[in-house]
Amino acid sequence: MASICFNVQKPKSWIRDIANQLGGEVKNETVYLTSQVGKGFIKNLYLSNDLSVSYIHAYFYQNFKVCRKAAHNIPLSPIHFYLHHNKAVQEIEGRKEQIGIASPKGIFWPSSSIESKWEYASNTWIDTLVINVNHKSLLSRMKLEEDSYVKALLKSSHPFYVFEYITPEMNILLKEIVNVFNEYDQSLSSEFLLEGKISQLFGHFIARVNKRKQIGRALDFNEEDIKRLFKVKEELLRDLSETPQVKFLAEKFAFSESKLQKLFKQVFGKSLYQFALYEKMLCAQTMLLSRKHSVTEVGYSLGYSNLSHFTKAYKNQFGLSPKSVCKND
DSSP: OOOEEOOOGGGGGGGHHEEEEEEEEEEEEEEEOOTTTTTEEEEEOOOTTSSEEEEEEEEEOEEEEEEEEESSSSSSSEEEEESSSSSSEEEEETEEESSTTTSSOOOEEEEEESOOEEEEEEEEEEEEEEEEEEHHHHHHHTTSSOOOOHHHHHHSSSSEEEEEEEOOOHHHHHHHHHHHHHHHOOOOOHHHHHHHHHHHHHHHHHHHHHHHHHHHHHSSHHHHHHHHHHHHHHHHOOTTTSSOOOHHHHHHHHHOOHHHHHHHHHHHOOHHHHHHHHHHHHHHHHHHHHSSOHHHHHHHHTTTSHHHHHHHHHHHHHSSEEEEEEEHH
């Protein structure tokens, strides 16, 4: 197993440390993997809104281990958004977790004083977006804000780490951010596009973390509930043409119907039906934008025997008819 190790004691030099260990060079804050190691890149950008962002898009030819060493008295912390569907393994404080975009722990926010390790399987693509937060800068912008969970973490002198899941809204933003990264040309328009979308993503994340105390008061939540809810989500996504009944899902995943409906909306922000419909319309949009399918084909493939119902659902979601998407080049 190949491995690299780095720390952020000197924040602006970490990417060069990685380049040296991988045998590559840094060009425009980007390290490209050499043919001996794999393919892909690690790109780092400093934004004018006091955030910096890194994007890792890498494919390793052999099992690969990464270690981020603890750095003390550094008012910076990274928020990792795991975008890969192939689950990797993360180790923190001796405990190993499966991570990936579909995992309940698709987002990881540790203080710099927490050491983290990742293990990636060979011959699989790994995609991770990291927003690097400057605590002092962020706290200065939160002076007039009431105390919140995020503010307490930023002010704390104790080590911390937070896991969260990727919401549907975050997922859309992440796809848009990756597209900007892939087309980034160092122009002012690219920079503003990226800053805007990163700021939106960060805002969604802060709002999600700040709800933690509310969730604890509102419902009897535990880790096992979260795991089973993600299995419910996977069941909903298994076949978008047919949404399972609440009764079936509740029985299969050991919930009462009322608890399942309440917890699902609390965690994913939508009811079971709204979530299934939302994902169905996103799938329809992707198929239509590919220009490979007609409106009729898309509607029927998603379980609509009456195309007027499909057109109405799509228009309610996106504000335009599916036919207009096919015509729009």
